[in-house]
Amino acid sequence: MTNLCADELSYEAGGERILDRVSLDVASGETVAIVGPSGAGKSSLLRLLDRLDEPTGGTVYLDGTDYRTLPPETLRKRVGLVPQDPALRGGSVRENVTIGPRLRGKTVSEARLSELLDALALSGYADRDASELSGGEAQRVAIARTVVNEPDVLLLDEPTASLDSAAEAEVERLLADLLADGDLTVVLVTHDERQAERLADRVARLRDGRITDVGTPREVIA
Amino acid sequence: MAIPDRLSDPVVVEGLFQVAAATALAAVVIGISSLRDLGLERELGGSFARGFVQVIAMGALIGVLFTIPLAYSGLLLAAMVCYAAWESRKRGDGVPHAFRISVLALGLGSAVVIVTMVAAGAIERTVRNLVPVGGMIIANAMKTNSLTLDRFQGEIESNREEIEAVLALGVPPERAISEFVTESVRASLIPVVDAMRTLGLVYIPGMMAGMILGGANPIYAAEYQFVIMGMIFAAGGLTSMTASLLLGRAAFTDAAQLRRFEATDPTLLGTVRAALDR
Numbered sequence: 001m002t003n004l005c006a007d008e009l010s011y012e013a014g015g016e017r018i019l020d021r022v023s024l025d026v027a028s029g030e031t032v033a034i035v036g037p038s039g040a041g042k043s044s045l046l047r048l049l050d051r052l053d054e055p056t057g058g059t060v061y062l063d064g065t066d067y068r069t070l071p072p073e074t075l076r077k078r079v080g081l082v083p084q085d086p087a088l089r090g091g092s093v094r095e096n097v098t099i100g101p102r103l104r105g106k107t108v109s110e111a112r113l114s115e116l117l118d119a120l121a122l123s124g125y126a127d128r129d130a131s132e133l134s135g136g137e138a139q140r141v142a143i144a145r146t147v148v149n150e151p152d153v154l155l156l157d158e159p160t161a162s163l164d165s166a167a168e169a170e171v172e173r174l175l176a177d178l179l180a181d182g183d184l185t186v187v188l189v190t191h192d193e194r195q196a197e198r199l200a201d202r203v204a205r206l207r208d209g210r211i212t213d214v215g216t217p218r219e220v221i222a
Numbered sequence: 223m224a225i226p227d228r229l230s231d232p233v234v235v236e237g238l239f240q241v242a243a244a245t246a247l248a249a250v251v252i253g254i255s256s257l258r259d260l261g262l263e264r265e266l267g268g269s270f271a272r273g274f275v276q277v278i279a280m281g282a283l284i285g286v287l288f289t290i291p292l293a294y295s296g297l298l299l300a301a302m303v304c305y306a307a308w309e310s311r312k313r314g315d316g317v318p319h320a321f322r323i324s325v326l327a328l329g330l331g332s333a334v335v336i337v338t339m340v341a342a343g344a345i346e347r348t349v350r351n352l353v354p355v356g357g358m359i360i361a362n363a364m365k366t367n368s369l370t371l372d373r374f375q376g377e378i379e380s381n382r383e384e385i386e387a388v389l390a391l392g393v394p395p396e397r398a399i400s401e402f403v404t405e406s407v408r409a410s411l412i413p414v415v416d417a418m419r420t421l422g423l424v425y426i427p428g429m430m431a432g433m434i435l436g437g438a439n440p441i442y443a444a445e446y447q448f449v450i451m452g453m454i455f456a457a458g459g460l461t462s463m464t465a466s467l468l469l470g471r472a473a474f475t476d477a478a479q480l481r482r483f484e485a486t487d488p489t490l491l492g493t494v495r496a497a498l499d500r
Contacts, residue, residue, distance in 0.1 A: 050390055052479055072478035077392030087383040100391030103398065142387070149391055 001028035002063050002078065002152035002185050009048055010057030011041075011209075018044045020209045021058065024187075026153075031179055031186040033196035035221070036206035042189040043084065045206065046155045049187060050081040062153070073104070080151035084158040086142035093117070093133070094126040097144045108148055116144045120174055136167025140174065147178070153185045161191065175199060193221045241274065288350045295349045299336070299356045303328045306364035314371030314469070316483035323468040324367050331363045331461030332356070335453050344449050358450075359457045362414075366458035369410035370465045375483060377402035378473060385480055395474040403466045410462045414455050421451055 004026040011019040019041045026032045034042050047053045049060055051067060060067045067075050077100075088096045097116065098108045117123055120140040125133075130141060139159060146154065159175060160168040176199060179186055190196050196203050196217060203220040205213040213220045248270045255262045280287075290298070307324035314320040336356050339345045345355050378385065381402055388398045417425055422444070430447035434440050473481055 051477055052386055052390060054475065054477060054479060068477070073392045073394055075392075076390055081390040083383065083387050083390065085383050085387075087387040089384060089388075099388060100393055103388065103391075103393040145387075146391065 001183070003028050003061075004049065004079070004153050004185055004187070005061040005064075006045075006049065006058070007061060008058035009045070009055050009060065011044055011048055011053060012056045013044075013053075018209055019048065022206070022209070022211055023058075024204055024211065024214070026185055026187060028185055029182040030202065031184075031188060031200045033188045033190055033200035033203045033217075034206055035190060035193050035196050035203055038191065040206040041209040042191075042206055043157050046081060046157050046187065046189055049153075049155055050076055050079050052081070077104075077149050078151055079153040079155060080146035080149055081155040082142050082146045082157065082159060084161055086138040088130040088133075088138055088141060088145075091130060092126065093122065093128050093130055093141055096130045096141050097126075097148055099145060100149050112148070116148055119178065120144050120147075121170065134167065136163050136171055139163060139167075139171055143171075143175070143178075151184070153187070156186065156188045156190075158189055158191065160195065172198070197221055245270070245274075287353060290349055292347065292349055292352070295352045295356070298353060299332070299360065300329075302357055302360050303332060306360050307367070310364050310368045310371060313368040314375045316485045317371060317375050317469060318472040318481055318483075319468075320371060323465055323472060324371070326468060327367055327370075327461045327465035328360060328363050330464050331366075331457045331459075332360045334460055335359055335457040339449070339453055344446075344453075355450075355453075359453050362454040363457040363461040366410045366414065366462045367465050369413070370406050370462045371469070373409040374403070374406040374466065374469050377405055378480075379483060382480065389478060389480065395478045395480075396470055399470055399473065403470045406469070407462050407466045411458060414458045418451060418455060421448070427451070 006022055006024040009019055009022045010017070022041075022045060024032065034045060036042055044053070048055050051060075051072060062070070062075070062078065067079075070078075089099065094113065095102075097113060101108050113126060114123075117125055120143055122137065122140055122144065125137070125141075130138070133141065139162075143156075143159070156175070160171050163171060172195060178184070179199065188196065188199060193203075200217055202215060203213075203217050204211050205220055248266070252263050252266050252270075254260075255266060287298075304325060307321055307328050310324045310328070311320040317323075336345065336352075336359060340347060340352070345351055378399065385398050385402070389395065421427075427447050427450070429450060430443045433443035433446065475481060
């Protein structure tokens with residue numbers, strides 16, 4: 001169980017301020033949704049939380065430890081990001097799901113793989129060609145690819161944005177099951193306020209790179 | 223023969239007609255590029271014209287060049303490496319430290335081969351042998367370096383999301399891009415490997431043909447040609463592998479973040495400005 005704390009995070013790129021002193025405390029096992037219009041800086045915030053970009057100001061604390069003091073590989077294993085675009089590689093579902101451990105020289109047992117695929121409604125998909133998956137299936141593979149690392153914190157970037165309504169409902173249901181245990185600390189970026197309401201314990205509204213509201217879904221989403 | 227006398231030699235005038243024929247063929251290529259809106263006319267035309275001016279200037283000066291002391295030929299080859307790196311870096315526009323990496327890769331690949339082959343006696347310790355053969359090795363290594371840069375930039379840019387998705391899993395940067403680095407090396411060595419595969423069957427190099435026509439033992443001429451090809455092969459391979467190793471590192475920050483490849487001003491002034499900004 002890990003607490004994640006963004007402290008005055010700022011980010012500038014191309015002379016433009018994308019995020020302006022964003023502070024956000026996510027308690028262990030809590031799910032916080034970030035909502036806001038396109039271009040508000042939601043995806044940039046997730047990238048900073050995983051240190052895929054370098055903050056131009058502020059930092060992030062993981063259980064009180066400044067994340068800049070952690071080796072990037074250790075940090076990203078603990079804080080897993082599921083990108084909006086699954087960006088799967090060529091090869092089978094098995095190869096994609098196990099790519100993280102494999103490229104770090106670790107193996108994933110067949111039992112663990114089956115358990116994960118079952119949890120994400122991908123039973124029997126292990127040997128399927130990843131390039132032939134539907135959008136919803138690819139998104140579920142991307143989630144499995146991150147979860148196989150057993151992260152403490154899960155960062156989800158618009159997990160259902162590019163899916164049709166049936167696939168969206170299925171991915172959301174599976175995510176709800178995954179988050180129900182309360183073992184994971186989650187930051188969910190979504191443009192869909194109803195989804196935020198359904199999945200999150202708290203919601204933060206981001207506008208023009210600043211957090212304007214934080215509270216329970218009922219307080220923030222009118 | 224002095225330079226003005228050389229220029230008025232009838233054979234030079236005759237050569238101009240041959241140059242005109244070659245230029246006409248190049249113009250056809252440039253014309254087709256224009257008709258098909260490929261937008262390559264400036265690059266093709268510019269490189270063709272530059273090549274002509276440079277090789278004629280070298281032809282006029284080569285006699286003088288061969289009179290310099292042997293010790294200076296090392297400096298001359300080093301200058302050639304720097305200039306080749308300067309041209310080659312443009313193929314990886316936006317790739318961090320493309321010039322520095324090109325200097326190191328070309329310098330290492332060429333130096334190892336030239337020093338080894340001088341020690342083995344395959345390259346004579348004379349300016350008239352060292353400079354042209356060294357230049358040929360550097361020029362071929364430059365082609366490989368340019369292809370490595372071009373392919374590396376293309377592979378990383380078109381697979382950026384995929385690479386970052388894997389980085390986000392805690393995979394070390396060098397593992398996250400290893401398949402794209404391998405692809406860059408493989409693609410850059412295609413011309414060298416194909417030339418080796420067809421050597422003697424399709425590709426009958428000019429140097430070997432010239433040696434045979436000049437009365438050399440054909441088997442020795444073939445052996446020497448193979449030595450030349452081996453030098454090009456080794457220099458290209460070493461250059462590509464060095465460049466890809468350094469590029470793989472330069473693509474990431476110390477915090478294992480994939481850098482953005484921002485297009486730069488390729489002029490000398492632009493490069494100086496970028497260096498000062500950094």
